Amino acid sequence: MKKRLMLALMLLLCAVLLAGCAGDKKKYDVGSANSGTPQQSTNQQAPTTGEDPLAEEDDYGMTLTQSLPTQVAATATPAPTVRSQYAGATPVVVDPIDKPTPTPVPKLSVTYVAYDAIKLGLAFEGPAGWLQDDTAADTFIIQNPNALIDYPATLTLRAEKVSGDYTTDNLKTIVNGMLKSIGDVGFDSYQPSQTASRTLLGKNGIYANYEGTLEDGRQVAGRVHAVCVDRVLYTVHLTAPKSQWTDYKNMVYDKLRDTLVVTK
Numbered sequence: 001m002k003k004r005l006m007l008a009l010m011l012l013l014c015a016v017l018l019a020g021c022a023g024d025k026k027k028y029d030v031g032s033a034n035s036g037t038p039q040q041s042t043n044q045q046a047p048t049t050g051e052d053p054l055a056e057e058d059d060y061g062m063t064l065t066q067s068l069p070t071q072v073a074a075t076a077t078p079a080p081t082v083r084s085q086y087a088g089a090t091p092v093v094v095d096p097i098d099k100p101t102p103t104p105v106p107k108l109s110v111t112y113v114a115y116d117a118i119k120l121g122l123a124f125e126g127p128a129g130w131l132q133d134d135t136a137a138d139t140f141i142i143q144n145p146n147a148l149i150d151y152p153a154t155l156t157l158r159a160e161k162v163s164g165d166y167t168t169d170n171l172k173t174i175v176n177g178m179l180k181s182i183g184d185v186g187f188d189s190y191q192p193s194q195t196a197s198r199t200l201l202g203k204n205g206i207y208a209n210y211e212g213t214l215e216d217g218r219q220v221a222g223r224v225h226a227v228c229v230d231r232v233l234y235t236v237h238l239t240a241p242k243s244q245w246t247d248y249k250n251m252v253y254d255k256l257r258d259t260l261v262v263t264k
Contacts (some may be wrong), residue, residue: 108247113256115142120159121264122234124256151218153240153248155256159232167227169199171206178224179210180236189210200227201234201260211242221245223253230263
């Protein structure tokens with residue numbers, strides 16, 4: 001009887017041990033992770049379609065900043081103070097090498113005298129001391145003799161009898177022809193303006209400007225003006241150094257236009 005009781009206890013103990021081993025095998029069996037319903041990883045990234053990539057960069061930047069040691073911000077060098085009238089100006093690099101100072105263009109100074117273009121039947125006021133040329137029957141020329149100017153300013157007047165009074169279109173054709181003739185000789189570059197209307201000798205006329213660079217490099221400017229009065233075509237051509245064009249226009253051309261009269 002005692003032996004039977006001990007045998008029963010041993011069988012019961014074996015059954016308990018077998019049951020415990022079966023439970024441990026289920027708990028630590030790595031193969032069981034691939035069986036049954038798969039589970040999602042908590043580290044899987046959400047799709048980025050439609051998200052703002054700048055937001056991702058901001059998040060990344062914040063994480064990176066937090067992982068770095070704190071740094072002391074560098075002190076910015078203050079910008080030099082600039083006066084308001086020079087603000088936005090382009091800095092000019094100073095050339096340390098001494099260079100010759102360009103010869104300043106002399107300021108035009110004019111005193112006026114009366115000129116009588118007898119062959120043309122015209123009279124006007126112009127700069128005193130200019131050289132005259134009236135050898136041609138239909139042309140009267142005065143020229144600045146100042147030797148300090150590399151391009152002598154010249155004022156040329158012409159008069160030509162025509163068969164009838166010219167219209168505005170006729171005068172435009174004359175002025176454009178003058179511009180073409182001027183630009184065809186001696187210029188490396190040449191730019192005429194559009195024509196415009198302006199009175200001369202009390203009649204409606206047409207004028208135009210031009211500027212250009214001669215083949216020797218000198219820069220010049222000029223104006224041509226045409227008008228028809230009593231079947232006589234009058235033309236004016238003033239040419240001068242480009243650097244002094246405004247002075248010559250104001251002091252020579254404007255004075256001529258204000259004082260020009262027909263004497264016969």
